[in-house]
Amino acid sequence: MAGVTGGDAAPVRVLIVDDDALVRAGLSMILGGVPDMRVVGEAADGAEVPAAVAAYAPDVVLMDIRMPRVDGLAATEALRALPRPPEVLVLTTFDADDQVLRALRAGAGGFLLKDTPPAEIVQAVRRVAAGEATLSPAVTRKLITHVTGAGPAGPDPRRERALRLLGGLTEREREVALALGRGWTNAEISGELFMSVATVKAYVSRLLTRLELNNRVQVALLVHDAGLV
Known part of the structure; x- marks a missing residue:
C-alpha cells in the first residue's frame, strides 16, 4: 500500500482515466x-486501462464512467480481477447513480463528483490509497436510497444472500460490518465500539476475507442489501 502521509513515504501513484482532455488536465494540475x-499517466478510454496499469503501476485509478468504447464499469471489473489490483475511485455526476452503484459492487473504493473542490479530491485519493472508503454516511444513504428504493414485495434473492452471509459472522464482526454500513471511519468505529484503530483494521480485513469482498464499500453495500441500516 502506498504511503499517504508525506515524509519519507512513497508518493501515491495516480492514473487518470477520462475521455475529456480538459478534465484530465485539471485533475493532473x-x-x-x-x-x-504523483500523476504517473493518463488514459482516454477504458480500453486503454489494462495497458496503462501494466505500464505505470498506479496505486489509485481515477476512473470516469461514461467513455466511448469501454466504459468505467467494465474497466473497473477488469482491474479488480487482477491479482494485485490498484484502488479505483470513480468520477461521476449524480445523474449516473445507478452506474455508480454498479461500480461500487464491482470493487471501486468510492466515487467523486466532477465538481468536487480540489482539496476534497486530494483527500479522497489519500483515503482510497489507504484503504478507506470515500463515501460519507449522508452520501451513502442518498445514493443507495435513490437507486434501490424500498424494493419489490416478496422474496428478494439479494437480501436473502446478504442476510445469510452476515449471519455467519461473529457478534463483533457483525457490529463492525454494521458500522461500515453506516459509513463510519475506522476512528469512529474505534470510539463507538471501544477498540483500537489497529483492531478495527484487523476486523475489516477479516470481514473482507470471510465475505470474499474487495473493500469496505462492498461490505457497506452488503449490509444495505440485508436491510440492516
Whole structure:
C-alpha cells in the first residue's frame, strides 16, 4: 500500500482515466502539485486501462464512467480481477447513480463528483490509497436510497444472500460490518465500539476475507442489501 502521509513515504501513484482532455488536465494540475502524490499517466478510454496499469503501476485509478468504447464499469471489473489490483475511485455526476452503484459492487473504493473542490479530491485519493472508503454516511444513504428504493414485495434473492452471509459472522464482526454500513471511519468505529484503530483494521480485513469482498464499500453495500441500516 502506498504511503499517504508525506515524509519519507512513497508518493501515491495516480492514473487518470477520462475521455475529456480538459478534465484530465485539471485533475493532473490538482494532483501534480501535491507533494505526496504523483500523476504517473493518463488514459482516454477504458480500453486503454489494462495497458496503462501494466505500464505505470498506479496505486489509485481515477476512473470516469461514461467513455466511448469501454466504459468505467467494465474497466473497473477488469482491474479488480487482477491479482494485485490498484484502488479505483470513480468520477461521476449524480445523474449516473445507478452506474455508480454498479461500480461500487464491482470493487471501486468510492466515487467523486466532477465538481468536487480540489482539496476534497486530494483527500479522497489519500483515503482510497489507504484503504478507506470515500463515501460519507449522508452520501451513502442518498445514493443507495435513490437507486434501490424500498424494493419489490416478496422474496428478494439479494437480501436473502446478504442476510445469510452476515449471519455467519461473529457478534463483533457483525457490529463492525454494521458500522461500515453506516459509513463510519475506522476512528469512529474505534470510539463507538471501544477498540483500537489497529483492531478495527484487523476486523475489516477479516470481514473482507470471510465475505470474499474487495473493500469496505462492498461490505457497506452488503449490509444495505440485508436491510440492516
